C-alpha cells in the first residue's frame with residue numbers, strides 16, 4: 001500500500017517513524033521546501049510544491065497513492081484545502097493529523113485575534129514592545145502598526161528585511177524552555193506577545209512565560225473550518241492506515 005504524508009511538522013515526523021516500521025507500506029513524506037534544515041525522515045521524501053491542486057491529483061495518480069495524510073501545520077491553509085479536493089477527486093481516503101490548539105486558562109491574559117491584520121490592530125495606538133512570533137510570512141501585516149518596537153523571532157533568516165521601522169530579528173527553533181523565554185521577555189521589556197494558536201509543545205514555553213509574567217498574548221485563531229475532523233495522535237492515524245490496509249486485503 002502506498003501512503004503520501006504531507007508534512008513539515010513534528011507530528012508528520014512521528015507518523016513517518018511509525019510508517020517506517022509497518023510492513024507492506026511504502027510511504028513518502030512531502031515537504032514544501034521552505035526550511036533548509038529538514039530533519040532526515042526515516043521514509044522516502046520529496047521536496048517542493050506539486051503545482052496546485054491539479055499537480056497534487058496528478059502526483060497521487062502517477063504514484064498510485066492509496067491513502068493521503070494531511071499532517072501539515074494548522075495554519076498551512078492552502079495545502080490542506082488542496083489535499084481535501086485532491087483526495088476526493090482521486091477517490092482515496094484522506095486522514096488529517098493536526099496537533100490540538102492551545103486552550104486559555106484563568107491565569108492567561110489572551111486577546112483573541114481572527115487573523116494577522118486583526119492582531120496588528122489589537123496592539124492599539126500607544127507604542128508597545130512586541131514579541132512577534134507569528135512566522136516570517138505574516139510579518140508584513142504589522143507594517144500598518146509602525147509605532148511599536150518588534151522583537152521578531154523566526155526559524156530561518158528573513159530573505160528581505162521586514163518593512164517595520166523599529167525591529168530586531170532573532171532566530172530560534174523550538175523546543176524552547178520556559179526559563180529562557182521568561183528571561184527574554186524580561187530582558188527585552190516585552191509588553192505583549194503575538195502568536196498564532198499553533199498548538200503543540202515546542203512553542204508552548206512562550207505562552208507559559210507570558211502567563212507567569214502576566215504579559216498579555218494576542219492569540220491569532222486557527223483558520224476557519226479547517227481541521228474539524230482531525231486526529232491529534234500519529235498512532236491514531238497509523239491505526240486508520242492499518243485498518244485500510246486490512247480492508248484492502250479483504251481481511
Ligand code: NAP
Pocket residue numbers: 006007008009030031032034047048049050051052053055056071072073075076077078079080082135
Ligand atoms: P500553504 O500556504 O498551505 O501552502 C502553499 C503552497 O506550498 C501549497 O499550495 C503547495 O504548493 C506548497 N506546500 C505546502 N505544504 C507542502 C507540502 N507538505 N508538500 C509539498 N508542497 C507543499 O503552506 P505554508 O503555510 O506556506 O506552509 C508550508 C509548509 O510549512 C507546510 O508543509 C507546513 O506544514 C509547514 N509549516 C507551516 C507553518 C505555518 O505557520 N504556516 C509552520 C510550521 C510549518 P503547490 O500548490 O505548488 O502544491
